[in-house]
Amino acid sequence: xxxxxxxxxxxxxxxxxxxSGDGMQLTGTKFTDETALAGNDLSxxxxxxxxxxxxxxxxxxxxxxxxxxxxxxxxxPSDSPDVLVAFNPAAARANIGDLRPGATLIINVDAFxxxxxxxxxxxxxxxxxxRERFHLVxxxxxxxxxxxxxxxxxxxRAIDRCKNFFALGLLSWLYGRPMKSTERWxxxxxxxxxLEANLRTLRAGWAFGETTELFPVSFQVPAAKIESGTYRNxxxxxxxxxxxxxxxxxxxxxxxxxxxPITPASEVLHEVSRHRNFGVKTFxxxxxxxxxxxxxxxxxxxxxxxxxxxxxGIVLKQEALGLAVMVELPLVVINVQRSGPSTGSPTKTEQxxxxxxxxxxxxxxxxxxxxxxxxxxxxxxxxxxxxIAVKYMTPVMVLSDSYLANSxxxxxxxxxxxxxxxxxxxxxxxxxxxxxxxxYERDPETLARPWAIPGEAELEHRIGGLTKEPVTGxxxxxxxxxxxxxxxxxxxxxxxxxDVPPVEVDGADSGDLLVLGWGSTLGAITAAVDEARKAGxxxxxxxxxxxxxxxxxxxxxxxxxxxxxxxxxxxGQLSMILRSRFLIDxxxxxxxxxxxxxxxxxxxxxDSILNNS
Amino acid sequence: xxxxxxxxxxxxxxxxxxxxxxxGCGDYSILANVQRVMPEFVDKKEDVVFISGIGCSSRxxxxxxxxxxxxxxxxxxxxxxxxxxxNPDLSVWVVTGDGDGLSIGGNHLLHSIRRNMDMQxxxxxxxxxxxTKGQYSPTSNPGTRSKSSPQGSIDYPLDPISFALGAGATxxxxxxxxxxxxxQQTLRRAHAHKGTAFVEILQNCPVFNDGVWEDVQDRxxxxxxxxxxxxxxxxxxxxxxNLRGIVMEGGDPKVIDLDDEDDPVSKGVVVHDExxxxxxxxxxxxxxxxxxxxxxxxxxxxxxxxxxxxxxxQQIEDATSxxxxxxxxxxxxxxxxxxx
Ligand code: SF4
Numbered sequence: 001x002x003x004x005x006x007x008x009x010x011x012x013x014x015x016x017x018x019x020s021g022d023g024m025q026l027t028g029t030k031f032t033d034e035t036a037l038a039g040n041d042l043s044x045x046x047x048x049x050x051x052x053x054x055x056x057x058x059x060x061x062x063x064x065x066x067x068x069x070x071x072x073x074x075x076x077p078s079d080s081p082d083v084l085v086a087f088n089p090a091a092a093r094a095n096i097g098d099l100r101p102g103a104t105l106i107i108n109v110d111a112f113x114x115x116x117x118x119x120x121x122x123x124x125x126x127x128x129x130x131r132e133r134f135h136l137v138x139x140x141x142x143x144x145x146x147x148x149x150x151x152x153x154x155x156x157r158a159i160d161r162c163k164n165f166f167a168l169g170l171l172s173w174l175y176g177r178p179m180k181s182t183e184r185w186x187x188x189x190x191x192x193x194x195l196e197a198n199l200r201t202l203r204a205g206w207a208f209g210e211t212t213e214l215f216p217v218s219f220q221v222p223a224a225k226i227e228s229g230t231y232r233n234x235x236x237x238x239x240x241x242x243x244x245x246x247x248x249x250x251x252x253x254x255x256x257x258x259x260x261p262i263t264p265a266s267e268v269l270h271e272v273s274r275h276r277n278f279g280v281k282t283f284x285x286x287x288x289x290x291x292x293x294x295x296x297x298x299x300x301x302x303x304x305x306x307x308x309x310x311x312x313g314i315v316l317k318q319e320a321l322g323l324a325v326m327v328e329l330p331l332v333v334i335n336v337q338r339s340g341p342s343t344g345s346p347t348k349t350e351q352x353x354x355x356x357x358x359x360x361x362x363x364x365x366x367x368x369x370x371x372x373x374x375x376x377x378x379x380x381x382x383x384x385x386x387x388i389a390v391k392y393m394t395p396v397m398v399l400s401d402s403y404l405a406n407s408x409x410x411x412x413x414x415x416x417x418x419x420x421x422x423x424x425x426x427x428x429x430x431x432x433x434x435x436x437x438x439x440y441e442r443d444p445e446t447l448a449r450p451w452a453i454p455g456e457a458e459l460e461h462r463i464g465g466l467t468k469e470p471v472t473g474x475x476x477x478x479x480x481x482x483x484x485x486x487x488x489x490x491x492x493x494x495x496x497x498x499d500v501p502p503v504e505v506d507g508a509d510s511g512d513l514l515v516l517g518w519g520s521t522l523g524a525i526t527a528a529v530d531e532a533r534k535a536g537x538x539x540x541x542x543x544x545x546x547x548x549x550x551x552x553x554x555x556x557x558x559x560x561x562x563x564x565x566x567x568x569x570x571x572g573q574l575s576m577i578l579r580s581r582f583l584i585d586x587x588x589x590x591x592x593x594x595x596x597x598x599x600x601x602x603x604x605x606x607d608s609i610l611n612n613s
Numbered sequence: 614x615x616x617x618x619x620x621x622x623x624x625x626x627x628x629x630x631x632x633x634x635x636x637g638c639g640d641y642s643i644l645a646n647v648q649r650v651m652p653e654f655v656d657k658k659e660d661v662v663f664i665s666g667i668g669c670s671s672r673x674x675x676x677x678x679x680x681x682x683x684x685x686x687x688x689x690x691x692x693x694x695x696x697x698x699x700n701p702d703l704s705v706w707v708v709t710g711d712g713d714g715l716s717i718g719g720n721h722l723l724h725s726i727r728r729n730m731d732m733q734x735x736x737x738x739x740x741x742x743x744x745t746k747g748q749y750s751p752t753s754n755p756g757t758r759s760k761s762s763p764q765g766s767i768d769y770p771l772d773p774i775s776f777a778l779g780a781g782a783t784x785x786x787x788x789x790x791x792x793x794x795x796x797q798q799t800l801r802r803a804h805a806h807k808g809t810a811f812v813e814i815l816q817n818c819p820v821f822n823d824g825v826w827e828d829v830q831d832r833x834x835x836x837x838x839x840x841x842x843x844x845x846x847x848x849x850x851x852x853x854x855n856l857r858g859i860v861m862e863g864g865d866p867k868v869i870d871l872d873d874e875d876d877p878v879s880k881g882v883v884v885h886d887e888x889x890x891x892x893x894x895x896x897x898x899x900x901x902x903x904x905x906x907x908x909x910x911x912x913x914x915x916x917x918x919x920x921x922x923x924x925x926x927q928q929i930e931d932a933t934s935x936x937x938x939x940x941x942x943x944x945x946x947x948x949x950x951x952x953x
Binding site: 033036037039181184223226227228229230231232233242245246249254256258275276277278279280281283285286287289290293294295296297298299300301302303305319320323327413414416453454455456457458459460461462463464465466474475 | 628630657658659660661662664674675677678679680681682683684685688691692693694695696698699700702703720721723724925928929932933935936937938939941942944945946948949950951952953
């Protein structure tokens with residue numbers, strides 16, 4: 001049976017889609033794990049509705065998971081999948097708009113009855129049209145799965161629920177993915193007949209591939225040549241969580257994590273809560289305000305404090321964050337941005353909270369802001385946020401987003417011994433001079449005030465949100481102290497820029513066009529620039545992690561290019577900041593659709609600038 | 614009287630800051646009494662943290678020579694929660710008011726009480742907003758004329774004791790700003806309690822709501838208008854010749870007259886018990902309203918329950934013995950990995 005022809009492919013992208021109840025996210029994740037173990041580079045994009053179970057068979061309930069894998073570097077989930085696996089007519093209808101003509105469309109033909117296609121909004125049988133436009137592969141998935149599982153002591157519903165694993169088995173065969181990781185996962189998750197059913201249908205799917213006439217060939221995507229090391233798959237939220245746990249270890253201090261459930265940030269709380277054996281204290285508060293307030297309290301008491309949320313929750317935290325700025329205590333605030341305004345689309349992505357992070361508090365309330373650019377980078381960025389927070393005694397905001405949160409990529413696991421260790425220096429009785437302890441005495445280099453924690457003798461002091469006198473921290477209302485403390489808080493944050501790596505330009509140092517980005521757009525920008533260069537265009541690229549303060553060499557770099565293109569998933573927030581800061585004409589490319597950039601969108605913008613210049 | 618726990622004296626708890634409440638404000642006596650009892654509670658003042666929100670009462674931490682955190686409006690219990698969870702060894706005190714604690718901060722007060730962390734929450738109730746210059750508060754009497762209610766307030770007031778009982782408080786007490794002895798006793802009880810101790814302190818604001826508690830603050834009137842709750846003692850009040858007692862009729866408290874030689878218990882007068890399983894009795898006491906009934910002061914209820922921080926520490930211990938002490942390398946390599 002293995003006599004079928006095997007063809008080599010450089011890259012493939014597949015989208016699994018079905019009802020939210022069909023297990024598409026699970027199918028996608030397991031296929032991703034298999035792909036990672038096959039040694040490919042990959043990028044994924046889970047896209048699901050906010051409703052837990054929207055009415056079955058409707059467009060509203062369609063959940064999708066896309067994976068792009070290759071024998072070379074992969075930057076995005078791909079604009080248009082090569083293969084769409086649709087579990088029902090609604091899933092097909094919701095997704096075929098993204099397919100190229102002639103792309104492969106694998107459907108569960110059992111689900112294409114009249115009732116189902118009507119519920120999906122088709123007025124007539126869509127199959128003839130689909131056959132025309134795509135390479136349609138019609139598989140009776142429900143029937144095949146039932147046959148494979150006949151004789152098991154499970155009811156019909158439970159049996160039908162397994163059919164996603166039949167599809168997974170089939171796709172695993174089609175692309176030569178090893179199924180070991182999936183089998184191991186099933187064994188760890190299920191027992192008895194349910195385990196047996198899933199394993200059996202998974203293997204039946206593979207065997208079906210080997211025998212069916214429907215697939216005359218299977219494909220092989222050779223392992224990618226990537227830097228040597230030990231890798232794993234990681235999502236942005238998982239990396240954030242592990243970054244938090246790691247910070248406690250590297251700084252040798254207990255973590256306090258106050259949070260309130262919110263999409264798409266809750267998984268960070270879930271993941272950290274599983275690791276209490278690291279001495280991490282997770283606290284589910286009664287609301288967003290209590291989540292941040294308890295975290296600031298924990299910081300006052302000497303813990304490494306972190307709070308995680310998304311836009312609507314961050315807005316609620318802002319008053320307390322103003323206090324954190326005022327009392328100058330370290331705190332990491334993670335904002336997994338989602339599209340708004342208001343409830344918006346809770347599961348969809350956006351970079352709309354840059355202004356919120358920078359200017360969302362009343363009065364002048366500066367705080368450093370960082371943005372990770374990939375799932376794995378979330379880990380590094382959290383460590384960097386804690387470093388800055390503690391060194392400069394300041395809250396720091398991290399801007400992740402829904403795309404980074406859920407998408408995954410292979411991540412080279414860092415060697416724990418090489419991660420920066422930074423034990424904390426708390427103030428001691430020795431810091432209490434003749435005048436007594438001065439809570440706002442500043443480090444001459446960083447302008448940080450001392451971190452003096454309850455329990456330490458002779459450092460008793462009071463802090464609060466009222467205007468204070470420099471050095472003593474006594475409550476005063478005089479204009480000179482007020483102005484001086486304003487200046488000091490601002491300058492302290494500005495000084496962080498001397499302590500962050502300069503922006504690096506990828507490509508020529510100067511020229512016609514620099515594509516500048518921040519945060520999660522890195523993949524799409526890199527892929528677009530790559531394509532442009534392959535097409536002979538001269539394009540450079542730079543990406544910013546430190547959003548505030550901006551890297552000190554940024555001004556100078558921007559000045560070396562005739563055009564600067566800045567794609568952002570907002571209405572041009574960073575563009576506006578850079579224009580006003582540096583008085584240069586940034587060309588802003590914006591998108592507000594709850595979806596990441598397509599490579600082609602950035603590519604088109606590059607073309608139009610270069611062709612018109 | 615408990616023996617002093619330390620060499621510390623009242624003076625050690627007095628900070629260098631000038632106290633800035635209005636002359637005659639009830640907060641002065643509360644501060645003095647707290648400073649007086651603190652040496653009994655701790656032998657190291659660095660272990661004490663006072664946390665407040667916003668309002669007149671919330672200036673309190675500035676005047677205590679301990680660690681202190683003057684936070685934002687209504688959120689003090691949440692800051693305290695983080696502090697206590699981080700370091701359970703600290704003696705944590707929240708100071709709040711009727712506006713701070715029951716209006717803008719009602720949610721945090723509710724949830725912090727329900728979690729039962731071992732801390733003290735002192736709610737100064739003057740039935741008015743002082744710092745914002747005199748608006749009616751959630752505890753103001755109906756019809757209170759204030760700057761924001763020139764025709765009289767039309768809100769039904771909230772009773773702090775019932776609120777705390779409803780939130781599942783394990784310790785609920787009330788005392789009065791001018792009654793130093795009673796306040797000190799109550800603070801001792803609150804501090805001794807393992808869990809969240811909620812204490813309402815009736816406080817006069819001479820500037821914006823003068824005399825709102827006069828019938829229980831004035832020494833002479835107090836005997837007639839308040840009743841002291843003492844564990845195991847019958848609920849009797851008044852003066853000889855005019856003694857009265859509280860009986861329960863179908864669950865509702867009622868006042869009966871007593872002769873001086875009467876045995877109140879045989880007359881059906883209720884014997885105070887803080888430890889009843891059900892909250893019904895404590896709620897019934899909380900509903901006693903003047904002038905028909907006296908206002909109870911003292912400890913309404915005390916229950917023993919595990920504290921949040923104990924259970925949190927326990928879970929960390931359990932997780933550590935089940936999973937082993939955290940190993941970062943192992944965590945990062947957990948699940949499927951591959952080597953190139
Ligand atoms: S306004 Fe009232 S409560 Fe506030 S300090 Fe003055 S007297 Fe005291």
